[in-house]
Amino acid sequence: MSLLTEVQARVGDFQLEVGFAAPAGETIAVLGPNGAGKTSLLRALAGLLPLERGRLVLNDVVLEEPARGIRIPPERRPIGVVFQDYLLFPHLSVTDNVAFGPRSRGMTTSAARARARQWLERLGLDQLGDRRPPSLSGGQAQRVALARAMATEPALLLLDEPMAALDASTRVSVRRELRRQLAAFDGIRLLVTHDPVEAMAMGDRLLILEQGRVLQSGSPADVTQHPRSRYVADLVGVNLFRGRAADNVVTLTDGGSLTVAGADDGEVFAIIHPRTVALYRGRPEGTPRNVWQGRAVDLDASADRVRVRLAGQPSVVAEVTPAAVKELGLDRGDTVWISVKATEINVYPA
Amino acid sequence: MSWSRAADRQHSGSSGFLDHSPVRPPLGLALLAALGAAFFMLPLLGLLLRTPWGSAWQLLTARDTLTALRLSLFASLTATAIAIVLGVPLAWIFARTPFPGRGLVRALTILPMVLPPVVGGVALLLAFGREGVLGGWLQSWFGIRLPFTTAGAIMAETFVAMPFLVITVEAGLRQMDRRFEDAARTLGAGRWMVFWRVTLPLVRPALVAGGVLCWARALGEFGATITFAGNFPGTTQTMPLAVYLALETNPDGAVVLSLLLLAVSLGVLIGLRHRWLG
Numbered sequence: 001m002s003l004l005t006e007v008q009a010r011v012g013d014f015q016l017e018v019g020f021a022a023p024a025g026e027t028i029a030v031l032g033p034n035g036a037g038k039t040s041l042l043r044a045l046a047g048l049l050p051l052e053r054g055r056l057v058l059n060d061v062v063l064e065e066p067a068r069g070i071r072i073p074p075e076r077r078p079i080g081v082v083f084q085d086y087l088l089f090p091h092l093s094v095t096d097n098v099a100f101g102p103r104s105r106g107m108t109t110s111a112a113r114a115r116a117r118q119w120l121e122r123l124g125l126d127q128l129g130d131r132r133p134p135s136l137s138g139g140q141a142q143r144v145a146l147a148r149a150m151a152t153e154p155a156l157l158l159l160d161e162p163m164a165a166l167d168a169s170t171r172v173s174v175r176r177e178l179r180r181q182l183a184a185f186d187g188i189r190l191l192v193t194h195d196p197v198e199a200m201a202m203g204d205r206l207l208i209l210e211q212g213r214v215l216q217s218g219s220p221a222d223v224t225q226h227p228r229s230r231y232v233a234d235l236v237g238v239n240l241f242r243g244r245a246a247d248n249v250v251t252l253t254d255g256g257s258l259t260v261a262g263a264d265d266g267e268v269f270a271i272i273h274p275r276t277v278a279l280y281r282g283r284p285e286g287t288p289r290n291v292w293q294g295r296a297v298d299l300d301a302s303a304d305r306v307r308v309r310l311a312g313q314p315s316v317v318a319e320v321t322p323a324a325v326k327e328l329g330l331d332r333g334d335t336v337w338i339s340v341k342a343t344e345i346n347v348y349p350a
Numbered sequence: 351m352s353w354s355r356a357a358d359r360q361h362s363g364s365s366g367f368l369d370h371s372p373v374r375p376p377l378g379l380a381l382l383a384a385l386g387a388a389f390f391m392l393p394l395l396g397l398l399l400r401t402p403w404g405s406a407w408q409l410l411t412a413r414d415t416l417t418a419l420r421l422s423l424f425a426s427l428t429a430t431a432i433a434i435v436l437g438v439p440l441a442w443i444f445a446r447t448p449f450p451g452r453g454l455v456r457a458l459t460i461l462p463m464v465l466p467p468v469v470g471g472v473a474l475l476l477a478f479g480r481e482g483v484l485g486g487w488l489q490s491w492f493g494i495r496l497p498f499t500t501a502g503a504i505m506a507e508t509f510v511a512m513p514f515l516v517i518t519v520e521a522g523l524r525q526m527d528r529r530f531e532d533a534a535r536t537l538g539a540g541r542w543m544v545f546w547r548v549t550l551p552l553v554r555p556a557l558v559a560g561g562v563l564c565w566a567r568a569l570g571e572f573g574a575t576i577t578f579a580g581n582f583p584g585t586t587q588t589m590p591l592a593v594y595l596a597l598e599t600n601p602d603g604a605v606v607l608s609l610l611l612l613a614v615s616l617g618v619l620i621g622l623r624h625r626w627l628g
Contacts, residue, residue, distance in 0.1 A: 048532050074535040087533040091551040100547070104538035152538055 003156060003188050006054035009044045016040050016212040019054070022205075027182060027189040029203025029220075031196060033231060037212040038192040039084070042158050045190070046081050047074035059155055075104065080149030082159040086141045088133035094144050095120065095129040101152035119147040123181065138166040139174045146181060157182075159191045163198055175201060196235045200224075208232055226348050228269060239272040239316050242350060250347065256313035258290050258340070263347040274307065276344040277318035280337040281328055290340045296332055299325070310338060394612070401609055402602045409606045417584050418592035418607075425500065425588055426568035429507035430515075433564045437515040438557065442545070444516070445523035463513045470509050471577025478505070478578075502579035503586045507568035514567050515560040522556025523549070559622055566618045570611065 006019045016037045022028050030038050043049040045056065047064070055065035058079070063072045080101075088097050098116035103109060120126050123143045133141060142162060149157060162178060163171050179202055182189050193199050199206055200220045208216040208229060215229040227233040233240030243252040245263045250270050252258065258270055278284075284291060294312030301307075306325050308318045316338060330336065375383070402409070409415065443449075444456050462470055478485040478496045488494040496502045526549070534548040535541075550557070572590040579586035581595065589607060596604035 043532075046532075046536050048535070073540075074532075075538045075540050077536075079536060081533065081536040083529060083533055087527075087529055089530060089534075089548060089551075091554075100534070100539070101537035104534070104540075104543060104547075148537065 002057075002059065004055070004057040005045065007041060007044045007051060007056070008053040009040065009049050009051050011040050011049065014040070014212060016044065018207075018209065018212070018214055020207060020214065020217060022188050022190070024188055025186060027191060027202055027204045028207055029199035029205070030190065030192045030207045030209055031199040031203075032194065032209035034194060036209040038194070038209055039160055040212075041209065042081070042160050042190070042192050045156070045158060046079055047072065047077050078152075078155040080152055080154035080157045082142070082145045082149050082157070082162055084160040084162075085165050086133075086145035088136075088141060088144055088148070090133050092133075093129065094125065094131050094133065094136070097133065097144060098148045098151050101148060105152060115151055116147075119151045120144075123147050137170075139170050139177075142166065142174060142178070143181075146178070150185065155187045157185060157187055157189045159189070161193055162191065163193070163195065178202075225346075226269070227271060228350070233271065237274065239274065239277075241270040241272070241314060243268060243270065245347065248342075252314050254314060256292065258314075258345055259342045260345045260347050261342045264349065267350040268347050269350050270345050270347045272316065272340055272345055274317045274319035276340060277316055277320075278339045279308065279318055279320060279324070279328060279330070280339065283337050284339050290338075290342065290345075292338055293335055294338050295335045296330060299330070299332060310336070312338065316340075397605065397608055397612065401605050405602065406606050406609075409600075409603045410610065412603065414583060415592070415603065415607065418587055418589050419610075421500070421503075421584065421587065422569060422589040425504045425507055426511075426565055426571075428504050429511055429568040430561055430565040432504070432508050433512035433515045433568075434557070434561060437512050437560075437564075438519055438550075441516045441519035441523060442549075445520045459516055460513045462510050463517075467510055467571065467573030467575075468577050471506060471574035474502075474506060474509060474574065474578040478502075497578055498580040498582065498586060500579075500585050503575050503588060506574040506578045507571045507588075510571050510574050511564045511568040515564040518560030518563060519553060519556050522553040522560075525556075526552050562618055562622060566615060569614060 002024060003022045005021065007016060009016045014037065018037070018041055020028070030041060032038050040049055044051060050071065051064050051066050053066055055067075056063040058077075062068075062070050063077055064070060088094075089100065092100065095113055095116045098119055099109070099112040101112075102115045103112035107115065117126065117129065120129055123146065125140065125143055125147060128136065128140060128144070133144070136144065142165070146162075163175060166174055175198065182202070191199070191202050193202075203220060205217060206220055206223045207214055208223065208231065210229060210231055216223055216227070216232060218226075223232060224236045227236055227238065227240050230240060241250070241252050241254075241258065243250040243258070244266070245260070245268045246265050248260055248263055250258045250260055250263065250268060252270075260270065263270075292312055292314075294310035294316065296308050297311045298309040299306055300309075301322065304321065305319050306322055308320060308325075308330065310316050310318060318338065324330075328336065440459060444452065444459075475497060476482050478488070480486065480489060480495070480497065485496065488496065496505060530548055530552060531544050534544045539547060569588075570590055571588070572594070575586065575588060576591055581587050581591050583592075587595070589611060593604050593607045593611070596607065
């Protein structure tokens with residue numbers, strides 16, 4: 001069981017170009033900002049958005065390949081979808097919502113209802129069979145949507161922002177429950193989200209999508225330790241730089257340079273954690289360090305830390321204690337000395 | 351108050367400084383408005399005042415009246431059924447499938463709403479009349495004669511009333527969340543099943559409203575019917591035609607019949623009030 005995806009599709013002016021492969025049993029979390037093309041990718045996989053080029057292969061069956069004129073319509077793909085807002089049919093009972101898939105795929109009404117009841121029972125929803133979707137809570141509706149998608153016994157399960165419709169108080173418990181249920185599903189799971197915590201919690205692998213393209217993919221640990229885009233760096237909360245390394249000096253693309261320790265020559269990414277950035281009023285003395293001047297553009301206090309955004313060569317975000325801010329007498333517009341130890345800079349090939 | 355809070359207030363619709371309290375109208379406006387209201391109410395009042403309540407039941411159950419009533423119900427309900435069978439697919443195409451010339455086809459379909467019904471009747475005669483484009487052919491090949499028959503009356507009513515159903519259902523289809531149809535397809539439903547099991551149930555309110563509107567219009571149809579189908583008691587003389595005729599020979603009967611049609615219209619208005627009246 002595997003999924004092979006080379007998607008090229010267009011929605012108006014928006015161009016989607018995404019390629020990845022996934023083995024059975026894996027949960028792929030597609031993470032990206034709004035408008036990155038996450039939902040379009042999901043619609044393309046489901047067959048609701050035709051490909052311009054590329055191909056989709058699921059379990060050795062070609063679902064779509066425009067070059068060869070192949071296109072299996074959505075209703076004949078072994079794919080289940082949990083939509084954003086769940087889209088439960090408001091005119092049908094919970095049981096009939098879940099029975100809709102089996103019924104559409106050829107079962108008799110009574111057999112489809114029996115199948116639906118099994119799934120409702122499995123997801124602990126057997127009390128709700130006669131209810132109408134508008135009377136369900138967010139968490140219940142999500143589970144019914146999951147039961148409806150699973151009742152067709154798909155090989156690939158697509159979930160579009162499954163938590164977005166829930167309020168914050170139920171999100172954690174529903175997420176735990178969803179993860180448990182997804183673990184029992186033996187096909188491939190693809191989850192689309194704009195919430196990094198959700199992506200890390202649910203995904204075996206992250207696919208970072210931005211402007212219709214994959215910026216990075218890998219395990220959550222790998223992606224967070226080696227961000228390759230401003231988007232991921234901001235999510236993780238680190239300073240990301242791109243440049244060219246030679247003899248342990250990285251010349252940055254956006255100006256400035258950094259002295260690092262133990263980097264291979266070539267195109268690299270460099271990250272600096274804000275907590276390792278030190279600030280001084282006067283030029284600091286001592287061991288070889290990266291020392292440069294910057295102007296405090298913005299101070300943002302949160303909990304026990306103050307984030308200071310500094311404009312300079314390069315610009316950087318520092319995280320210092322409120323006591324340090326007071327001691328420095330630091331305010332917006334002030335110019336300070338910035339220093340970072342070479343050993344605190346993490347460098348990896350671009 | 352900060353700007354963002356002012357904006358919040360406007361959005362939530364609570365009383366901000368942009369909301370107005372009721373204002374006393376200028377005298378001129380009030381007088382003209384009263385005149386306008388009277389213009390609608392006085393004729394209805396006249397109808398009520400002149401109704402011969404004592405003999406109303408007798409007049410309503412007279413044989414001629416019952417015949418016209420029965421024919422009217424039969425013709426208007428059949429016209430509504432035809433309008434649903436043909437009009438819903440038409441509305442679906444208009445709402446979902448762009449094709450070259452769609453605007454023109456749509457305009458022609460809606461035209462009877464603004465066309466003088468007599469013109470509609472003349473057009474039907476020219477198409478389906480004995481000398482008409484299709485009429486002669488229908489007559490000689492199949493022996494089917496449409497003008498001046500009950501079928502003709504039904505056709506005339508359908509012609510005039512169907513646009514009301516089409517535009518109401520089309521609006522319903524445009525407003526519905528089409529992602530429900532996507533969801534149904536991913537569950538394995540083909541286009542036809544999606545239409546029957548998802549689209550149609552979801553636009554049911556629009557379908558009911560359009561159907562009722564269409565039926566009311568068919569029930570009151572006069573011009574196209576009398577032109578295309580004539581005025582034969584028992585076969586083409588529907589209620590409005592009977593009212594018009596009775597005005598000369600049996601004014602009391604005309605008033606009672608009018609009152610009945612008025613009651614039906616009021617019923618429709620009350621039934622659909624949530625759609626039109628706040």
